[in-house]
Structure formats: C-alpha cells, structure tokens
Amino acid sequence: MFRLRNSALAVLLAGYCLAQSSSQYVTPEIRRVGDKLACLCGACKNTVATCQMLECHYSLPARQRIAKMQKEGAADAVIVDDFVKREGKKALAEPPNEGFGIMALATPVLAIGAGLALIGWFLRRYRKPNAVPVMTDEEVQKYQDQIDKEFSKLD
Amino acid sequence: MENIGALAILLSFCLSIFAIVASLVGAWKKKPFLIVSAERAVICVWSLVTLASGLLIYALMVGDYRLAYVAAHSNKAMPMIYKFSAWWGGQEGSLLMWNFILATYALVVILQNRRKHREIMPYVTTTMMVTQAFFLMLIAFLVPPFQVLSTGGKAIVDVGDGQGLNPLLQYWTMVIHPPTLYLGYVGYIVPFAFALGSLITRQPGDSWIFTTRRWAIVTWLFQSTGILLGAGWAYSVLGWGGYWGWDPVENASFLPWLTSTAFLHSVTMQEKKGMMKVWNLVLVAATFFLCIFGTFLTRSGIVSSVHAFAQSPIGPYFVAFLTVTIAITILLILSRLDYLKSEAPLESVVSRESSFLFNNLILLASCFAILWGTLFPVISEAIAGEKISVDAPWFNRVNVPIGLALLFLTGVGPLLAWRRSTPDNLKRNFMWPTIGFVATVAILMGFGISHFYALLSLGLCTFVTWTIVSEFFKGTMAIRQKDGLSFVPAVIELTHRNTRRYGGYIVHMGIVMMFIGFSGAAFNKDTTVEVKVGDKFPLGRYEIKVSDIKMGQNENYIWQNAIVEATVDGKPFATLTPERRIYEKSQQPVSMVAIKRQLNEDLYINFAGMGSESQLPTIQAYVFPLVTWIWAGYWVLLFGSLICLVPAKIKMQYARTEVVGVSTKNVPATK
Structure with a gap:
C-alpha cells in the first residue's frame, strides 16, 4: 500500500514524526465544554474545542480531561470550574461576568456610548442655527396689506 | 562584509540625526542650504540602508554562517526564494527591512517635492528622519543584524549550516505578505509627516490633504493586501481553515487599517465642507501611532503570539518613542485649534455628513474594542493581579454586531443627500434596498437558514449591493441620455468623471463580497x-x-x-x-x-x-x-482602489456651504 521511494531512514523518521494520537478528536460533548475554555498553548487565541494545532500541548490533554470527567458524570459547569481552579480565570475563553472581568465587555460599550455622546455634542455644536425671524407677524401683515393695496391699484 | 554592513547602519543613523538638526535649524534660521543639505542626507541614508540590506541579503544567499542572523534563519537546503525572504524572517532583518522601506519612502517624498511645499518640507523631513533615526538606533545598538558568531567573544565561528527559516514561513504568500504589510505600516508616516508639517507652519487651506490623499490610498491598499495575504496564508497553511484568529499580531495589523479607513472617509468631509479638521489630524496621527504600536506589540513580547518575534530588549524604547511623539502631536494640535476650526455648519442630522460621523464612530469603536481585547490580559494582570483570557469568542461577540452596523452604514451613506435629506427623498431611496433586504432574509429563511447574524449579514449584503448598483445605474442612465453613449461606455465615462466616488463604491462592493464570505462561517x-x-x-x-x-x-x-x-x-x-x-x-x-x-x-x-x-x-x-468570496472580494477591492488612484476626468470643485447666521467664533481664522 505504501509506496516508498526514498531511503529507509526517511520512512523511520517520518513514521515517528508524523504519527498522531487519536485522542485529539472533538466530539460534540467535548466541543460544548471546550468552547468555554481557552487554549492556553500561548500560540493561538482559540478555545480548547476549536484549537486545531497539531500536537497542541494544552488543548489535547484538556480535551482528554474533559472526556474523562464527562465519563465520570461531571456536569459542564463542574468541569469548567475544575479548569478555573487549576489554571485561574485565564482558563476561561471569555472574561467572567464578575470582578474586573466585567470591564472587558463594559468598556467597549461605554466607549461607544461616549462616541455617540461626542457625535451628539458635535451635531449640536456645528448644526446650522434655525433662522430667526427679524420682524413680528403684525409687521409682516402690514407689508402684505401694502403689497395687496398697490397691486389692486395696478388693476 | 559584516563590518561594512554595521558601519553603513551606524553612518545612516548619524546622517538621519544630521538631517533632523539641519532641517529644523534651516527652517528656523531660514537657511535654504541647510534644508537642501538635510534632504541630501536623506538620500545618503537611503543609499547606506540599501547597502546594508543588500549585504544581508547577499549573506543569506551565499550562506555566510558566521553571521548569527544567517545561521538562525537560513540553511543550505532552503530554496533561493526563501533564503531571500529570510531577510524579514527574524527580528534584526525585519527591522532592517522596516528601515529600508522607510528610507525609500523618504527618498520618494524628497524627490517628489524638490520644488513643491518648500515651507513645510523641513518639517516633513524632520518627522520622517526622527522615525528613521529611532529604527536605525534599534538595529545599530540593540538588535544588530550583522552580529557574528564567536567563541567566548573572541574567535569568529562559521557553523557551516544554519537552522533554516521557520517552516511555516516557507510558503509563497509569506514571501510577499510581510513586505506588503510593512509597505502599508511604514507608508502611513507620509500623511502623518505632511499633516504635522502643515500644522507647524499653519498652512492655509487643506493642502496637506490634497498632497497626501494618494499616499493614503496607496498605503491603505498595501495594508489591505498585507492583511488579506496573511489571512490567505493562515487559511492555507495552519491546517484548520481559519483565516482570522484574533491573534494579537493580526489585531495589530488591523487597528491602523480601521483608523485609516475612517480617515479616508472623513477626509471627504474636510474636502467638501471644511469640517472635521481636528478629527482628521487625530485619525492620521492615530494611524501612524498604531503602526508603531503594532510593531512594538510584535517585537516586545508583552503579548504571546505565534506570529511574534522572540523577546528582545527593544520594548521600553518603543514605549519612550511613542510617549514622546504622542505628547508632541497632542501639544501641536491643541496649540493650533484656532486654525483648525470648522468652516461650515451641519445642516441636518439626516444627511451624508452625519453618516460619515457614524461611520467613523463605528470604525473607531471596532478599533477600540480590538485594542482593548488585545491588551485586556495584560491590563487585568496589572490591575487585578490575575490574567484573564480574551479569546476569539469574545472578539466575535463584540465585533460581529459592530461589523454589521458598519455594513449597514455602507449602504445607507449613498442613500442620504449632502446637507439634508427630506422624508420623500428617504422614502424613495430606501424603498427598494429595504425590499431587497427583506426578500433576501425571507428567501434564506425559506431555505431553512435560521442563524441570526448570517441572515442579517446576507440581507445587508443585498441592501448595500442594491444601493451601489443603483448609484451606478442612475448615473449611467443620465450620461446615456445626455451623451447618447451605450451602456458600458457610459459606465466607464461615469466612473472616469469621478474616480474616487465610483472607485469607492467598487471598494464597498469588495467589502460586501467579503461579508458574504464571513457569513459562510456560520x-x-x-x-x-x-x-x-x-x-x-x-x-x-x-x-x-x-x-x-x-x-x-x-x-x-x-x-x-x-x-x-x-x-x-x-x-x-x-x-x-x-x-x-x-x-x-x-x-x-x-x-x-x-x-x-x-x-x-x-x-x-x-x-x-x-x-x-x-x-x-x-x-x-x-x-x-462561501470562503472564496473573501478572496474574490479582495480583487474587487484592489480594482476599486486602483480606480480611486486614476485622476478624475472632471476636476471637482466643492463649493463650501455658505456660512449664514453663525457667530463669528465659527468662522475660520484667516492668515
């Protein structure tokens, strides 16, 4: 089946180096929990579920641990808590909604609010002022009457 | 050879310092010979940096494994093209390339402006040479590319063969991705230098904008190309099909792209209405500083990334450079506020002008959110004492709605009239694009698609496409009626008459195609x-x-x-x-x-x-x-950008809105 065209050394070395562990596969159950956990390999910004780096030293053991705990009947939250206990809050893929973590989402929202306020200020500051009437309605009426009178004379 | 290379770098550093001093003294004392002398020093800097770059490339090509850089980033077995690309494969070499590109830009600016902009050129030269001196200082004293391998600091060692370039970088897009991205990164210095020069000399009008408009578009195009090449590389090489992973280094390249995109839009407001002058300066400066910040992020080791260079001692120098230059820029802008006042009022909230404001808000919000997310682990560790991860799910949660809002504005902008849109006008312009949006969503739901963001995105793609096509169609029909041309020549004529407007629409069409591709990820x-x-x-x-x-x-x-x-x-x-x-x-x-x-x-x-x-x-x-739509969208974006660079057939004269009923404090200062 294998067609080997080059040296035996290449076969041995390649066979050794190219071998993969089957334990890296992501089942839907592992994906469900793994999506909540950050891959802490330091080389990617993916989650434990989505890290596809070959032989990742963090996500592969993490998936194995998730699978093991799921086999033992642990709930998703328990598994996530277990990771947080071991690694700290950095184990979570997204900042938690508590403590300083709230700032992660709140700050961009506040920034957009500040931006809208700035636009509001800009619009008020640079909007063309409405025209201000320079005479009263009575004065306008007086001139209108005058015009009508003069036009009637023309007739 | 290594001695000549090192000496070339040292000499170019000294000459860049001379260029700064001569320019400033020449401008201050009104001594033209000093200004010309500084410009000649810039040419010498380029020659010396080119010599150093040539020597390093030669060493990589012939395999001079006495040099630490060559031994670490090249080997005998590598194909010649990757030996060449090893020039930017490591910290020292890539900084040398940074210097080479910057020196080349400076040379082009000097040659282009030998008889133009003589009043501001000393300050343009100074700004570019300050940056050049900083980057030359890094490779002259901190991370020298010509360091030799030695035993105990005495005898030079030739290791015979090197470690080779990182295998992930031995891919064709990696041969052009870094130089293209650097051409974008470094290029933003030109608009920034002209903006500062104009600010210092209080140039009347918006001359710096007209001078650097083409530079800004070219640089933006390089940046876009670099980002897309990087995405293409990740898709084809990393083995998991992702083209964007919100990696800190990816983010670092995206941040200046967002601010420069905001600038390319808001600059229209200054050209047409004399508005947003301070804002445009802030955007140009922010773009330049984000480029320097991105370079710092990639090289300092403060964030971990698969793309980052090895940790080196250059981080604090970047912080110092950024601090000083940002402070000077802020002081300059604050001291010139009277000269930067808006020339026209905004007539209505429902107008093209307002849509530019919101477009800028959305782009800046995205920029801020990405910057915040990138730095949040570092900030949380510094403030709360605990590192908190911010990974791809967070970036998607924040940026997907922002991106869709931006897509919506891309469609809304052309539907709004300059100055003021009436209700009738809005009803007429929005009816068909909105019907297109609703129909697309209904059809997709009919096919069983229920993903909210995908539905919204694809619906908005129809909405924007409709507005773009109708803009072309209306203009084309008007030309056909007037000039009796057939359809295709009329489209060409229309585009040629206002290349920036219609080129811009084509760029928007490219962005729409990319959004179609992004939607497929669902x-x-x-x-x-x-x-x-x-x-x-x-x-x-x-x-x-x-x-x-x-x-x-x-x-x-x-x-x-x-x-x-x-x-x-x-x-x-x-x-x-x-x-x-x-x-x-x-x-x-x-x-x-x-x-x-x-x-x-x-x-x-x-x-x-x-x-x-x-x-x-x-x-x-x-x-x-739908991934292919992303790459196809890039080609459309490229085509549109090139059209923007073609001089328009009709020179647009924008009558500034008459200032009526506004107090004198809104009237621009004249000098």
Whole structure:
C-alpha cells in the first residue's frame, strides 16, 4: 500500500514524526465544554474545542480531561470550574461576568456610548442655527396689506 | 562584509540625526542650504540602508554562517526564494527591512517635492528622519543584524549550516505578505509627516490633504493586501481553515487599517465642507501611532503570539518613542485649534455628513474594542493581579454586531443627500434596498437558514449591493441620455468623471463580497477520522475516501501525503493530495492542506498523519461555505482602489456651504 521511494531512514523518521494520537478528536460533548475554555498553548487565541494545532500541548490533554470527567458524570459547569481552579480565570475563553472581568465587555460599550455622546455634542455644536425671524407677524401683515393695496391699484 | 554592513547602519543613523538638526535649524534660521543639505542626507541614508540590506541579503544567499542572523534563519537546503525572504524572517532583518522601506519612502517624498511645499518640507523631513533615526538606533545598538558568531567573544565561528527559516514561513504568500504589510505600516508616516508639517507652519487651506490623499490610498491598499495575504496564508497553511484568529499580531495589523479607513472617509468631509479638521489630524496621527504600536506589540513580547518575534530588549524604547511623539502631536494640535476650526455648519442630522460621523464612530469603536481585547490580559494582570483570557469568542461577540452596523452604514451613506435629506427623498431611496433586504432574509429563511447574524449579514449584503448598483445605474442612465453613449461606455465615462466616488463604491462592493464570505462561517462543517485506505466517510454532500498514502524526501524535508478522492452522489468530484512535512533542520511538522475551491463552498482536507495507536491515516475534513468570496472580494477591492488612484476626468470643485447666521467664533481664522 505504501509506496516508498526514498531511503529507509526517511520512512523511520517520518513514521515517528508524523504519527498522531487519536485522542485529539472533538466530539460534540467535548466541543460544548471546550468552547468555554481557552487554549492556553500561548500560540493561538482559540478555545480548547476549536484549537486545531497539531500536537497542541494544552488543548489535547484538556480535551482528554474533559472526556474523562464527562465519563465520570461531571456536569459542564463542574468541569469548567475544575479548569478555573487549576489554571485561574485565564482558563476561561471569555472574561467572567464578575470582578474586573466585567470591564472587558463594559468598556467597549461605554466607549461607544461616549462616541455617540461626542457625535451628539458635535451635531449640536456645528448644526446650522434655525433662522430667526427679524420682524413680528403684525409687521409682516402690514407689508402684505401694502403689497395687496398697490397691486389692486395696478388693476 | 559584516563590518561594512554595521558601519553603513551606524553612518545612516548619524546622517538621519544630521538631517533632523539641519532641517529644523534651516527652517528656523531660514537657511535654504541647510534644508537642501538635510534632504541630501536623506538620500545618503537611503543609499547606506540599501547597502546594508543588500549585504544581508547577499549573506543569506551565499550562506555566510558566521553571521548569527544567517545561521538562525537560513540553511543550505532552503530554496533561493526563501533564503531571500529570510531577510524579514527574524527580528534584526525585519527591522532592517522596516528601515529600508522607510528610507525609500523618504527618498520618494524628497524627490517628489524638490520644488513643491518648500515651507513645510523641513518639517516633513524632520518627522520622517526622527522615525528613521529611532529604527536605525534599534538595529545599530540593540538588535544588530550583522552580529557574528564567536567563541567566548573572541574567535569568529562559521557553523557551516544554519537552522533554516521557520517552516511555516516557507510558503509563497509569506514571501510577499510581510513586505506588503510593512509597505502599508511604514507608508502611513507620509500623511502623518505632511499633516504635522502643515500644522507647524499653519498652512492655509487643506493642502496637506490634497498632497497626501494618494499616499493614503496607496498605503491603505498595501495594508489591505498585507492583511488579506496573511489571512490567505493562515487559511492555507495552519491546517484548520481559519483565516482570522484574533491573534494579537493580526489585531495589530488591523487597528491602523480601521483608523485609516475612517480617515479616508472623513477626509471627504474636510474636502467638501471644511469640517472635521481636528478629527482628521487625530485619525492620521492615530494611524501612524498604531503602526508603531503594532510593531512594538510584535517585537516586545508583552503579548504571546505565534506570529511574534522572540523577546528582545527593544520594548521600553518603543514605549519612550511613542510617549514622546504622542505628547508632541497632542501639544501641536491643541496649540493650533484656532486654525483648525470648522468652516461650515451641519445642516441636518439626516444627511451624508452625519453618516460619515457614524461611520467613523463605528470604525473607531471596532478599533477600540480590538485594542482593548488585545491588551485586556495584560491590563487585568496589572490591575487585578490575575490574567484573564480574551479569546476569539469574545472578539466575535463584540465585533460581529459592530461589523454589521458598519455594513449597514455602507449602504445607507449613498442613500442620504449632502446637507439634508427630506422624508420623500428617504422614502424613495430606501424603498427598494429595504425590499431587497427583506426578500433576501425571507428567501434564506425559506431555505431553512435560521442563524441570526448570517441572515442579517446576507440581507445587508443585498441592501448595500442594491444601493451601489443603483448609484451606478442612475448615473449611467443620465450620461446615456445626455451623451447618447451605450451602456458600458457610459459606465466607464461615469466612473472616469469621478474616480474616487465610483472607485469607492467598487471598494464597498469588495467589502460586501467579503461579508458574504464571513457569513459562510456560520455553516462550517468538519470531521476528524481515522480511516483505512480504501474506506469512505461522509461530510456534508461529499463521500471522502483515502485511496493511497505516499512518502518521500528531498534535501529540505521529509513528506508524506494522502491521495484523497471526494465524490458527490456517487460521481467523482475531486482528487486532493494533502501533505505533511517534517523539515529536517527544525524537525518541525507542517501541514500542506489540499483545498478544492468553489464559489459556494471549499472542500478542505488536512492530512494530520498516521494514528499513533491505530497506524491509520488521520484525516481532518472541512466544508467552508462561501470562503472564496473573501478572496474574490479582495480583487474587487484592489480594482476599486486602483480606480480611486486614476485622476478624475472632471476636476471637482466643492463649493463650501455658505456660512449664514453663525457667530463669528465659527468662522475660520484667516492668515
């Protein structure tokens, strides 16, 4: 089946180096929990579920641990808590909604609010002022009457 | 050779300092010979940096393994093209390339403006040479590219062969991605230098904008190309099909792109209405500083990234440079506020002008959110004492709604009139695009699609496409009626009359196509299986079979590939050959995925190797719907950007809105 065209050394070395562990596969159950956990390999910004780096030293053991705990009947939250206990809050893929973590989402929202306020200020500051009437309605009426009178004379 | 290279860098550093001093003294004392002397020093700096770059490239090509840089980033087995690209494969070499590109830009600016802008040129030269001196200082004293290998600091050692370039970088897009991105990064200094020069000399009017408009578009185009090449590389090389991973270094390249995109839009307000002068300066400055910040982020080691260079001592110098230059820029802007006052009022909230404001807000919000997310782990560690991860799910949660809002504004902008839109005008312009949006969403829901963001995105793509097409159609019909041209010549004539406007619409069309591609990510499918040779497994509408495994080696790497046959409904569809490589020097495995690209979806196969227990081929198979639209969108964006660079047939004269009923404090200062 294998067609080997080059040296035996290449076969041995390649066979050794190219071998993969089957334990890296992501089942839907592992994906469900793994999506909540950050891959802490330091080389990617993916989650434990989505890290596809070959032989990742963090996500592969993490998936194995998730699978093991799921086999033992642990709930998703328990598994996530277990990771947080071991690694700290950095184990979570997204900042938690508590403590300083709230700032992660709140700050961009506040920034957009500040931006809208700035636009509001800009619009008020640079909007063309409405025209201000320079005479009263009575004065306008007086001139209108005058015009009508003069036009009637023309007739 | 190493001595000549090091001396060239040292001399160019000294000459850049001379250029700064001569320019400033020449401008201050009104001594033209000093200003000209500074400009000649810039030419000398370029010559010396080019010499140093040439020497390093030569050393890489011939394999001078006495040099630490060559030994670390090249080896004998590498193809010549990758030996060349090793120039920017490491910290020292890439900084030398930074310097080379900057010196080249400075040279072009000097040559272009020998008889123009004489009042501001000393300050343009100063700004560029301050940056040049900073980057030359880094490679002259902190991370020298010509350092030799030695034993105990005495005898020079030739190690005979090097470690080779990182195997992940031995891919064709990596030969052009870094230089293209650097051309974008470094290029932003030109608009920034002209803006500062104009600010210092209080130039009347908006001359710096007209002078640097083309520079800004070219630089933006390089930046866009660099980002897309990086995305293409990640998609084709990393083996998991992602084209964007919110990695800190990816983010660093995206941040200045966002601010420069905001600038390219808001600059229209200054050209047409004399508004947003301070804001445009802030955007140009922010873009430049974000480029320097991105360079710092990549090289300082403050954030971990697969793309980052090794940790080096240059971080604090970047912080100092950024602090000083930002402070000077802020002081300059604050001291010139009277000269930067708006010339016209805003007449209505529902107007094209307002849409530019909101466009800028959205772009800046995205920029801020990405910057915040990138730095949040560092900030949380510094403030709360605990590192908190911010990974791809957070970036997607924040940026997907922002991106969709931006897409919506892309469609709304052309529908609004300058100055003021009336209700009738709004009703007439919005009716058909909105019907298009609703119809698209309804049809997609009819096909069973329920993903909220995908529906919204694809609906908005129809909305924006409608507005763009109708803009072209209305203009074309008017020209046909007036000039009696047939349809295609009329479209060309229309575009030629206002290349920036219609080129811009084409760029928007490219962005729409990219959004179609991004929307496809909601429907990705994947599976990872160990299969016997000859066995089949299903994925989506495909049946996939590994029909053979082959192995071999060349002088650079050992390879093993799988022959994978895909069928659809029993009919042969494609034969793909994904490959795994082990590079001999680094012993690093690399995947060469095989992709069958189609307009509706990509079939993407990664050969992950042989299962360690089962010894069966391990195949990762993916279906990525609509990804091709991203790359196609880039070509449309490129085409539109090039059209923007073509001089318009009709020179636009924008009558500034008459200032009526506004107090004198809103009237621009005249000098």
